[in-house]
Amino acid sequence: MDADASAQAHSVTPQKVWDAPTRLFHWLIVGLVVFSWWTAEEHIFDWHKASGLTIVGLLVFRIYWGIAGPETARFTHFIKGPRAIISYAGSLFGPTHKLAFGHNPLGGLSVAAMIVALVAQVTLGLFAADTDTGLDSGPLSRFVSYDFAETAGDLHEDAFNILLILICIHIAAIAFYLIVKRANLIGPMITGRRKNGATGPANGLASVPLWRLVLGVLIAGAIVWPLAAM
Amino acid sequence: MTKNLQLLAAAVAVLALAACGGESATTDSGAPAPAADAGSATLPNGVTVKQQIEVRQKALKEMGAAMKTISDQMKSGAPSLDQIRPAVQTIKTHSTELPTWFPAGTGPETGVKTEALAKIWEDQPTFQAAAQRLAGEAAKLSDVATGEDIAAIGAQVGATGAACKNCHDQFRMKKEQ
Numbered sequence: 332m333d334a335d336a337s338a339q340a341h342s343v344t345p346q347k348v349w350d351a352p353t354r355l356f357h358w359l360i361v362g363l364v365v366f367s368w369w370t371a372e373e374h375i376f377d378w379h380k381a382s383g384l385t386i387v388g389l390l391v392f393r394i395y396w397g398i399a400g401p402e403t404a405r406f407t408h409f410i411k412g413p414r415a416i417i418s419y420a421g422s423l424f425g426p427t428h429k430l431a432f433g434h435n436p437l438g439g440l441s442v443a444a445m446i447v448a449l450v451a452q453v454t455l456g457l458f459a460a461d462t463d464t465g466l467d468s469g470p471l472s473r474f475v476s477y478d479f480a481e482t483a484g485d486l487h488e489d490a491f492n493i494l495l496i497l498i499c500i501h502i503a504a505i506a507f508y509l510i511v512k513r514a515n516l517i518g519p520m521i522t523g524r525r526k527n528g529a530t531g532p533a534n535g536l537a538s539v540p541l542w543r544l545v546l547g548v549l550i551a552g553a554i555v556w557p558l559a560a561m
Numbered sequence: 562m563t564k565n566l567q568l569l570a571a572a573v574a575v576l577a578l579a580a581c582g583g584e585s586a587t588t589d590s591g592a593p594a595p596a597a598d599a600g601s602a603t604l605p606n607g608v609t610v611k612q613q614i615e616v617r618q619k620a621l622k623e624m625g626a627a628m629k630t631i632s633d634q635m636k637s638g639a640p641s642l643d644q645i646r647p648a649v650q651t652i653k654t655h656s657t658e659l660p661t662w663f664p665a666g667t668g669p670e671t672g673v674k675t676e677a678l679a680k681i682w683e684d685q686p687t688f689q690a691a692a693q694r695l696a697g698e699a700a701k702l703s704d705v706a707t708g709e710d711i712a713a714i715g716a717q718v719g720a721t722g723a724a725c726k727n728c729h730d731q732f733r734m735k736k737e738q
Contacts, residue, residue: 463729464722465628473633477626561636 346528347535348433348519352544353404356393357520360386360449364498368491376467381559383456384470388555390450395547401539403433410443411436430514432531441501448494452487457558459484470561600673604664610671617662618675620655627651628722635715642706645714649699649706652721656699660692669734676734688732695724 363382370379397406411419419436422428434442460480461467472480508514519525524535600611608616627648634640668679681688698721705717 460629460632462625463733464726465625466632466719466722468629468632468636472629473636477622477629480629481625 345522345524345526345535346432346531346533347523348403348525348528348531349523350401350404350536350538351523352392352396352547353400354520354523356389356396359389363389364449364494371488374463376461380467380469383453384555384559386449387453387457387558388551390446390453391554392547392551393446395550399539399543399547401536403536406443409434409436409439411439416440429529430508430512430525432528438504441497441504445494445497445501448490448497452490452494455483455487455490459487470558473561600671602666602671604666606664610667611673613662613664613667614671614673614675614677617667617677620658620662624652624655624725628718628725631718632722635711635718640711640714642709646706649703653699653703656692656696659695660689663688678732678734681732688728691724691728691731694727695721698724 363386367379367382367386370376370382396404402408416436419431431438457469457471458475458480459469460472460477461484462481468480469483472483475483505516508516528535600609600614602610604610604613606613630648631645634644663677663681665682667673667675668677668682669675670679698717702714702717702721705713708714
């Protein structure tokens with residue numbers, strides 16, 4: 332959607348909420364989690380491994396971006412203490428409730444949990460060994476014992492259920508905002524912009540220098556490349 | 562435009578939620594409760610059911626570990642035949658013993674924790690053929706591993722792994738079940 336056209340149509344300037352790298356991260360993770368699940372079910376190991384390693388790179392980038400990225404991508408912006416989370420949850424149905432600029436404290440918790448679950452998932456996968464053929468294994472599997480690799484493989488399979496639960500909560504929350512609060516959170520995650528933003532800077536999300544993006548991509552590549560070569 | 566986008570988003574969210582619900586509904590497992598004296602009965606070969614199951618689990622684990630040793634060497638860039646050869650012997654020896662590890666009365670009906678499916682005893686010809694296939698591939702692996710041709714060993718390791726998988730796919734419990 333073109334920002335100018337949208338602004339003319341509604342005579343309100345849409346507020347930028349999400350930067351492109353964060354949105355790209357989000358939708359690539361959506362696609363790759365589905366693809367990883369499918370290739371695991373179908374035992375298409377080479378593609379499962381490639382998908383997992385790509386997720387490793389995306390997570391490395393996202394963690395870096397949580398420190399070096401623009402405001403709404405930063406951990407300090409959306410990871411809040413229990414008081415802020417409870418306070419937000421309490422105000423959800425109150426008259427003063429406004430949609431947050433970026434993640435709200437409750438949503439931030441959900442996002443942090445999904446990132447932790449994904450990190451655990453790919454870490455287990457790196458060490459896992461498939462005990463059906465004895466051959467398909469994560470790139471770090473050969474540095475650990477058979478028992479360790481077998482356990483990592485079992486946990487890699489089990490932990491996916493935790494990820495599924497977190498994804499379901501995430502989707503349920505989005506459905507809640509859409510249906511109950513009449514707020515579409517999906518559109519801004521696609522376009523990066525929202526209409527009638529009542530919180531956050533009027534000018535929208537401030538950009539960060541391009542070199543920071545380049546550095547993040549280089550760091551992610553530097554970690555994934557050796558793993559892919561193993 | 563906005564309306565359509567909202568409708569689409571709502572539809573996607575509802576579908577995704579439905580998928581979530583469907584997923585959780587199917588994860589309930591109906592495993593039978595084990596009998597109190599599970600596995601204490603003695604088999605014709607003199608060991609208890611529980612012991613027999615433990616023997617085969619230990620041996621299959623040794624085969625898995627041996628496969629991992631070989632596979633790790635193959636992926637290491639400088640495979641060591643001194644590491645590979647003993648592991649190949651473990652697989653070959655165990656592959657010939659394997660048909661004796663599953664006597665009648667050592668299946669899931671005993672209540673002892675096992676990933677062996679009842680189909681092993683219901684379809685003995687297929688099971689024995691799968692075991693024969695493994696023994697054949699393992700013997701070939703042993704032959705090729707006496708040589709120095711790493712590529713040939715690698716190819717035969719793949720064939721052996723496929724024989725493992727062939728049997729697991731048909732006769733080993735999957736996690737979802």
